[in-house]
Amino acid sequence: MGARIDATEFEGKRIVVTGGSKGAGRAVMARLAAGGGRMLTAARGAPDDLDADSFVQADLSTVEGVGHLAEAALARLGGVDILVHVVGGSSSPGGGFAALDDAAWAAELGINLMTAVRLDRLLVPGMIARGKGAVVHTSSIQRRLPLYDSTIAYAAAKAALSTYSKALSKELGPKGVRVNAVAPGWIxxxxxxxxxxxxxxxxxxxxxxxxxxxxxxxxxxxxxxxAEPDEVAELIAFLASDRAAAIHGAEYTIDGGTVPTV
Structure with a gap:
């Protein structure tokens, strides 16, 4: 991962990462665990490289799946100090706007926006009660540079996630809970x-x-x-840590300069 990792930075922190079984989410799990965090994630299938204590089998595109993860977080961890949303993606067909029916739109909005909304609603109140916590949402540069052929719904959902993240930060900042977002390009x-x-x-x-x-x-x-998954994970680790104690309501782009405008 490059820089030396402080193995105690997240010691005692109870951390939930969505999408933590593969890709950038798996890199986030590894990075925060290396810093001493107590980790929990969920996926529809059990990955080989995660122990049972840090994994819950759940479909986070559903209300029931999100509820199952939240219940497990409270039961196993006793609460959550850091909540990182990485799960997302697009499964829509190509062909532009006319190729997307209501089901495609619902699927994209569900996994890229509503998973975060639902899990925040279940786990953030505990942070508010303690007066401390950190939430990181993973948006996308496509909220600014949408690709219309096959990911128009994904881009719109990520734009909604960024707006939601900013609104949430305004509500939670005075209550001691920091909210930030990252917007990766191609990982x-x-x-x-x-x-x-x-x-x-x-x-x-x-x-x-x-x-x-x-x-x-x-x-x-x-x-x-x-970008490499570890590079995205390092940015998320920084935003989730006390090193970023004064960073709130921000969105950080990590795209190697893909977005050509300010």
């Missing part, structure tokens, strides 16, 4: 690597050329590469 997760492989195979090109085709579709990334 080179295992899923991204598989996407590159699929493009290379289907187009008969090298993986390097396939990666470049994605960079071109994004309008280029000035640093020449996507």
């Amino acid at each position: 080179y997760t295992d899923a991204s690597a598989r996407l590159v492989e699929r493009i290379a195979d289907s187009s008969g090109i090298t993986e390097a050329a396939a990666r470049q085709s994605i960079l071109d579709a994004l309008g280029g990334i000035p640093i020449g590469r996507p």
Whole structure:
């Protein structure tokens, strides 16, 4: 992960991470655990690299699944000090706005917005009662640079998440709970690597050329590469830590310079 990690920074902190079984969420789990945090996450399937004590089997796209995770957090951890929302994504078909029916919109809004709204509603009151806590929402640069062909609903949901995050910060700041957001661009997760492989195979090109085709579709990334999951995790760890005690109601972009405007 690069910089030396303080193994006691999150000692005694009770931490829930959504989407913590893979990708950037898994990197967040590892980073905060390395800092001494007591971790809990959820996914629909049990991952091989997480012990049972830090995992709950639940579908966070549903009201019931979110409730199950919240109940487990209270039962196992006794409350939550840090809540990090990473779960999200898009499963909509290509074809622009006309290709998306109500079910597609509901699915995108559900996983990218309502999971955070529902879990905050269940776990943040405990932070308010203690007068301290930190919440980090994961938005996306697509809230500013939407790709209309296949992720228009995802982009709209992330825009809503950013607005919700800012509104929540105004309510919770005076009560001792910090709320911030991060907005990643392309993150080179295992899923991204598989996407590159699929493009290379289907187009008969090298993986390097396939990666470049994605960079071109994004309008280029000035640093020449996507972010690594560990880099996103490091930013989230900072915002969740006491090092960021005066940072509140902010959104930090981590996209290698993809967004071309101020």
